[in-house]
Amino acid sequence: MGRAWKYMPWMVLAAFCLYVVWPLFxxxxxxxxxxxxxxxxxxxxxxMLSSGHLFPRWAPDxxxxxxxxxxxxxxxxxxxxxxxxxxxxxxxxxxxKLTLGIGYVMMAVFxxxxxxxxxxxxxxxxxxLSCMFxxxxxxxxxxxxxxxxxxxIAWVFFVLWSxxxxxxxxxxxxxxxxxxxxxxxxxxxxxxxxxxxxxxxxGHWKALGLGVGLAAYFWIPAIFERAYMTxxxxxNYADYFPQLYELLIPSWGTGFKTSETSGNMMSVQxxxxxxxIGMMSTALMAKRAKSSGLGKYELFWAIAVCLSVYMMLPxxxxxxxxxxxxxxxxxxxxxxxxxxxxxxxxxxxxxxxxFTLSVxxxxxxxxxxxxxxxxxxxxxxxxxxxxSRTNFTQGTSSLGDAxxxxxxxxxxxxxxxxxxxxxxxxxxxxxxxxxxxxVAAVSARTKSTVRLGSVYYxxxxxxVDGKKTTIDSEYGYIDVxxxxxxxxxxxxxxxxxxxxxxxxxxxxxxxxxxxxFFKKRTxxxxx
Numbered sequence: 001m002g003r004a005w006k007y008m009p010w011m012v013l014a015a016f017c018l019y020v021v022w023p024l025f026x027x028x029x030x031x032x033x034x035x036x037x038x039x040x041x042x043x044x045x046x047x048m049l050s051s052g053h054l055f056p057r058w059a060p061d062x063x064x065x066x067x068x069x070x071x072x073x074x075x076x077x078x079x080x081x082x083x084x085x086x087x088x089x090x091x092x093x094x095x096x097k098l099t100l101g102i103g104y105v106m107m108a109v110f111x112x113x114x115x116x117x118x119x120x121x122x123x124x125x126x127x128x129l130s131c132m133f134x135x136x137x138x139x140x141x142x143x144x145x146x147x148x149x150x151x152x153i154a155w156v157f158f159v160l161w162s163x164x165x166x167x168x169x170x171x172x173x174x175x176x177x178x179x180x181x182x183x184x185x186x187x188x189x190x191x192x193x194x195x196x197x198x199x200x201x202x203g204h205w206k207a208l209g210l211g212v213g214l215a216a217y218f219w220i221p222a223i224f225e226r227a228y229m230t231x232x233x234x235x236n237y238a239d240y241f242p243q244l245y246e247l248l249i250p251s252w253g254t255g256f257k258t259s260e261t262s263g264n265m266m267s268v269q270x271x272x273x274x275x276x277i278g279m280m281s282t283a284l285m286a287k288r289a290k291s292s293g294l295g296k297y298e299l300f301w302a303i304a305v306c307l308s309v310y311m312m313l314p315x316x317x318x319x320x321x322x323x324x325x326x327x328x329x330x331x332x333x334x335x336x337x338x339x340x341x342x343x344x345x346x347x348x349x350x351x352x353x354x355f356t357l358s359v360x361x362x363x364x365x366x367x368x369x370x371x372x373x374x375x376x377x378x379x380x381x382x383x384x385x386x387x388s389r390t391n392f393t394q395g396t397s398s399l400g401d402a403x404x405x406x407x408x409x410x411x412x413x414x415x416x417x418x419x420x421x422x423x424x425x426x427x428x429x430x431x432x433x434x435x436x437x438x439v440a441a442v443s444a445r446t447k448s449t450v451r452l453g454s455v456y457y458x459x460x461x462x463x464v465d466g467k468k469t470t471i472d473s474e475y476g477y478i479d480v481x482x483x484x485x486x487x488x489x490x491x492x493x494x495x496x497x498x499x500x501x502x503x504x505x506x507x508x509x510x511x512x513x514x515x516x517f518f519k520k521r522t523x524x525x526x527x
Contacts, residue, residue, distance in 0.1 A: 012125060013112055024098070025097070029093040033145060039095075041059075050087075058070075060436060063394075072222060077177060104141060108132050117161065119351070129362045130348075133369050134271055135267055151181045152189075153185070155178040160341075163196060168516075172208070176214030179215035188329055188338070195300075211509075213505050220498065231403040240333065242268040247270050271365070276361065312335050428441075444482045444485060462480050466488075
């Protein structure tokens with residue numbers, strides 16, 4: 001009986017997780033704001049992995065077939081998960097749904113693991129269950145379809161567990177995974193997690209630094225190569241401030257939320273139950289501080305919640321203007337995710353003193369969100385439905401297809417071919433585009449110019465007859481001048497010095513983590 005009770009919390013969590021994610025396992029695709037973007041990204045990422053690129057940065061089939069450096073700027077880790085599901089036989093649509101479901105389950109597991117370090121087991125399980133029914137998670141799952149955000153919240157709880165467990169190496173891994181899972185959520189949570197970690201143990205700064213270094217291969221090029229792109233951030237955060245009543249009054253819809261819209265818009269509510277739990281936990285703060293020392297945690301999360309609410313309101317506009325990177329958060333209502341994390345702690349805190357009342361809160365939270373787990377679904381569609389439609393495959397997998405290189409003058413109008421002659425008397429004998437590499441054989445009777453089937457971006461290098469040649473990127477494409485005669489062309493998308501340095505920093509951080517792990521293992525085996 002004792003052994004069965006040990007696993008009871010996990011079985012309870014599993015049952016509630018299954019209840020929430022069950023629609024993801026039913027036939028048909030759920031229409032969400034980002035779902036079809038992720039579907040196309042999984043397709044391209046899988047294609048690049050299949051071509052031998054372990055760290056894909058180029059999306060070869062988008063942008064009218066001319067490609068673009070999508071994965072230099074779009075967080076990579078969820079794409080690895082989606083590509084894995086697709087590689088073992090799941091459709092692209094099912095891969096998106098499975099990745100969302102995995103993110104939610106991981107969130108519940110790591111949330112419970114974190115709370116177990118602070119509270120007794122029964123309080124921890126009620127805290128995790130209360131967190132699982134925060135309305136914003138259902139917005140991410142069934143309205144926005146935000147694969148990256150859902151997985152990122154799981155890593156936030158993983159880092160919190162690692163901090164409470166004093167596992168510095170896990171903190172580093174968690175921070176690296178958070179950054180590569182959703183760079184915007186990392187921007188939001190990294191200061192909060194860093195403060196939490198340093199308050200727990202000032203020595204954790206080393207682990208935080210290693211985590212940032214682990215993800216350097218992604219975030220350094222993403223920051224410093226923004227100048228080469230247009231449409232990286234087309235969102236004006238000032239258009240998305242919710243009003244206070246929208247945070248407090250329950251609502252539900254599927255439309256995209258702005259400051260000006262009304263009607264069937266997505267919910268930005270905090271949730272009735274999270275509000276009640278937060279109020280009760282804050283009221284208990286003084287007693288908690290005297291009895292168990294957990295009052296400082298209540299204070300920490302209470303301040304985080306108050307700041308989050310303030311940052312979502314129009315009154316905080318001057319703060320958004322004054323902090324350099326803050327506008328990249330894009331949507332002020334993303335701060336709801338901080339409140340969702342704090343709810344887990346508050347709920348466990350209340351449950352440790354008022355168990356029966358907390359059970360009521362969990363049941364009430366489940367009832368109040370019951371309608372949120374009944375999404376509309378499209379009929380089941382094969383991958384060919386999406387991959388045969390140019391509105392999915394020929395764009396740039398971005399809002400309004402605004403994402404393009406600074407050299408590209410306008411939207412691609414001519415379908416891509418691996419190579420074509422645009423000037424002179426020449427003939428393309430053969431040509432092949434293998435995603436990140438274009439090879440062609442050209443016979444030129446006169447001095448000619450060949451246009452390869454890719455837009456130009458730093459890192460592309462062209463070799464003609466084995467010798468590196470100059471690229472003409474005036475019109476945004478890779479144009480190569482040829483002298484009369486037969487020529488073999490080999491164009492490759494390679495690393496730049498900045499990307500190489502970023503890769504080296506990530507490799508160094510990874511090796512440091514591995515060495516420290518084995519050093520600790522050796523030290524433990526000797527004791």
